Amino acid sequence: LDAQGMILGLLQGKSLTGYELKKIFSISFAFFSGFSFGSIYPALRKMEKNGLISMRLEIQSNAPNRKIYTLTDKGQQRFREILRSPVRSFDFKSDFLSRIFFFSQLTPEERMEIGQAYLDIIEEKLGHLDSTRTEIEERADAFQRLGFEFGIRLLKDLSKNVKATMKSIEKQA
Amino acid sequence: LDAQGMILGLLQGKSLTGYELKKIFSISFAFFSGFSFGSIYPALRKMEKNGLISMRLEIQSNAPNRKIYTLTDKGQQRFREILRSPVRSFDFKSDFLSRIFFFSQLTPEERMEIGQAYLDIIEEKLGHLDSTRTEIEERADAFQRLGFEFGIRLLKDLSKNVKATMKSIEKQA
DNA sequence: TCGATCATGTAATTGGTTACATGATTGC
DNA sequence: GCAATCATGTAACCAATTACATGATCGA
Numbered sequence A, B: 001l002d003a004q005g006m007i008l009g010l011l012q013g014k015s016l017t018g019y020e021l022k023k024i025f026s027i028s029f030a031f032f033s034g035f036s037f038g039s040i041y042p043a044l045r046k047m048e049k050n051g052l053i054s055m056r057l058e059i060q061s062n063a064p065n066r067k068i069y070t071l072t073d074k075g076q077q078r079f080r081e082i083l084r085s086p087v088r089s090f091d092f093k094s095d096f097l098s099r100i101f102f103f104s105q106l107t108p109e110e111r112m113e114i115g116q117a118y119l120d121i122i123e124e125k126l127g128h129l130d131s132t133r134t135e136i137e138e139r140a141d142a143f144q145r146l147g148f149e150f151g152i153r154l155l156k157d158l159s160k161n162v163k164a165t166m167k168s169i170e171k172q173a
Numbered sequence C: 001t002c003g004a005t006c007a008t009g010t011a012a013t014t015g016g017t018t019a020c021a022t023g024a025t026t027g028c
Numbered sequence D: 001g002c003a004a005t006c007a008t009g010t011a012a013c014c015a016a017t018t019a020c021a022t023g024a025t026c027g028a
Helices: A002-008 A019-026 A037-049 A073-084 A095-100 A108-133 A131-141 A141-171 B003-010 B018-024 B037-049 B075-084 B097-098 B108-132 B133-139 B142-171
Strands: A054-056 A066-069 B051-057 B066-071
Touching: A002 A019, A002 A037, A002 A073, A002 B097, A019 A037, A019 A066, A019 A141, A037 A066, A066 A073, A066 B051, A066 B075, A095 A108, A095 A141, A095 B142, A108 A131, A108 A141, A131 A141, A141 B097, A141 B142, B003 B018, B003 B037, B018 B066, B037 B051, B037 B066, B066 B075, B075 B097, B097 B108, B097 B142, B108 B133, B108 B142, B133 B142
Parallel strands: none
Antiparallel strands: A054 A066, B051 B066
């Protein structure tokens, strides 16, 4: 799902501001999705113009005003269409994987550094995912929890896979 | 690696034309990388302008002329820099994974359809990878073969993971 | 007083894709 | 005669990012 699809999805439970959406993207959804303000605000504007969401301005005295967006019926309907549209092929463009193909150009030490850097990235993502575990388990429904577990397994498999590859590489040359 | 990085890498073994590069991308490298003509030709022009590669025009009588590009010393050096630059974090933006989070909106049948569509995509990629196996095993060096195996394992793990998730989803109301 | 958090937004840039344009040759 | 392969290229578009701009409030 793109920014529009994700926002529509998140707006189902409750009305949210762009700022709150960003937070959700960078905390709960950080592993598999995430958009910056530069995507979120223009998307909200466009969707409001198209009648998928409606906006209510909340005047605040001690903080900047907030624009609270709510899903309309039309938006709800659009989201269902999006969910039922053909599943797009994933791309897994791994910088690590593309570099392996040219490892003959590097010293054994450099190869190990790249592998380790990649493992560090995976570990960091796993750590992040794990740190949001309790939060997710509270708020999430059964499907969302399964998505969470899916992500964890994926990262663990990837880590194993990289480690196995690095071991073979170490034996090489 | 981006288009420029990949092209520089592929140009190490031998001189190639844009057309030949495209072929390599869509056959041997289809799983983890791949660029269209719209990326390749402009990249080649730019890199020639920057002295990373040199061009030789081959006049053909029975076919269109070919522009054969060869890596220069400067290009070789640049490629080494690229290989040693910090590894970028991967993104695994899976359409399937993002949809799971909103599966409560769908009927059990629709959920299964999405899961199956995703499995089909994975299976198709595995099939493609397998069909290039002999070709890759002939031409590739040891590291490239490891990259190939890495890709196969990744897809198989992913498939297992999706299947497990779908089984849990099926049990869910 | 300084950094974090709240809050919205735009402009420039990136890095790709798709569709289009051109045109000869070869094999079925 | 028609499709595929060879071969190069451009223009329009897309979906995102980054950096910038603005500015108040609150806690250490």
